[in-house]
Amino acid sequence: MATALNPFIWDRPLDDPSKIIGMEAFANQVALTLKGQTNVALFGPRDTGKTTFTNQLTLELAKDHGAGAPPFDVVKVNLQRVVSIPGFIGCVYDAMTSHPTKGLRRAAQRQLGALEKEIGFDIKVIKGSVKSSALSPAQDGETLHSQLVALRSLSEHLVVVFDEFQRLRHCPGDPLAIIRSALMSSGSNHVSLLFTGSIRNAVKMMLENSHEPIFGEAAEMQLPAISRADFLEYLDFQFQSTGKGADEAALNHLLNATRAHPRSTQQLAWECWANTPAGRRPVTGGPEGGRCSRIAHGLIWAPRRGQLHFTLPLFA
Ligand SMILES: Nc1ncnc2c1ncn2[C@@H]1O[C@H](COP(=O)(O)OP(=O)(O)OP(=O)(O)O)[C@@H](O)[C@H]1O
C-alpha cells in the first residue's frame, strides 16, 4: 500500500483547488466585480488565506461568465519585500517572466525585451541593483511606468493583483501615482486591479486619503472566514482518506483550540496527524479518556509568546 502523506499544509499559500476550503462563492463575487471594471481592495489579517484566495480567484476569473464577462488573465505581483521603486520593478519583472501561462510568459519576455532596447539597458540590472546609483529615481519611476504599460498590453482582459499592497507605503518615489497613471487611466479600461493587504488601516489610508493618487478607486471587501462546518468536513475527509479517521469530538476539540483560524487549524491538524501512528486514529481525552490506548502529544494549544503552542494528541 502507498504511504499516506500528511495532507495538511500550513507553511505556504495553497494552490491545489481541492485543498482550498470555502472560497468558491466569494471568488465568484470578487471575479464578477473585477470583470465589471471595478477595482477591489481585499482585507484579511495575517495568515488567514489572502494569497490562497488569489489562487482560487485566478481559477474563477479564467471562467467564461457570459456576455461581457469573458475569461480574464491574472498577473500576481507579490510586493512582500518591496521598499523601493527598483524593488517594485523587480517584482513586476518576476511576475511577468515567470507567469504560469506559456503564451503570456512569452509575450512578457518579448515586451520586456523591447522595453530594454528602448531604455538601453537590462531591467535585470535594475532588479539586482537596488542600491545602485546608475539611475536617478526619476528614471526608475519612468522605467516602472513603461513596464506597467507593457504589463497591461499582455492581455485584452486582465486583472493585476498587488499582494501585500500596504508595503508600498514604505516605498519612496510615489508608486501609487505610477500605478494610477499606467493601470488606471486612459488605455487601461480592460484592466482591473485587486489590492490585498493584511494591515487594514494602512490600506484604507492609501485608498481613502484624498491626498493619495488612488483615492476612492476600489470597492472594499473582507476575506470571509472559513465556516466551521466546512473546516470540520475537510478535516474529517483528510484524516479518513489517509487511514487515520478521527473522532468527531477530537476534530471539534481541535477547531475549538484554534477557533477555526485557517493557518493555526492546518498546523495543529498537521501535528496531530504526524503524531498519530499509521492505522491509529485521533480521539479526545475527557471523561471517556480510558478508551485511549496511549497518550502522546495533545490536541490543545496554549498561547505562548503570542503563538499557539502544541501540548497534548490522543489516539486509539
Ligand atoms: N481557503 C483555505 N482553506 C484551507 N486552508 C487555508 C485557506 N486559506 C488559508 N489556509 C491556511 O492558511 C495558511 C496561510 O495561507 P496564506 O498564505 O494564503 O495566508 P495569507 O493571508 O496570504 O498570509 P500572509 O498574511 O502571511 O500573507 C495556508 O498554508 C493554509 O494552511
Ligand SMILES: [Mg+2]
Ligand atoms: Mg499572503
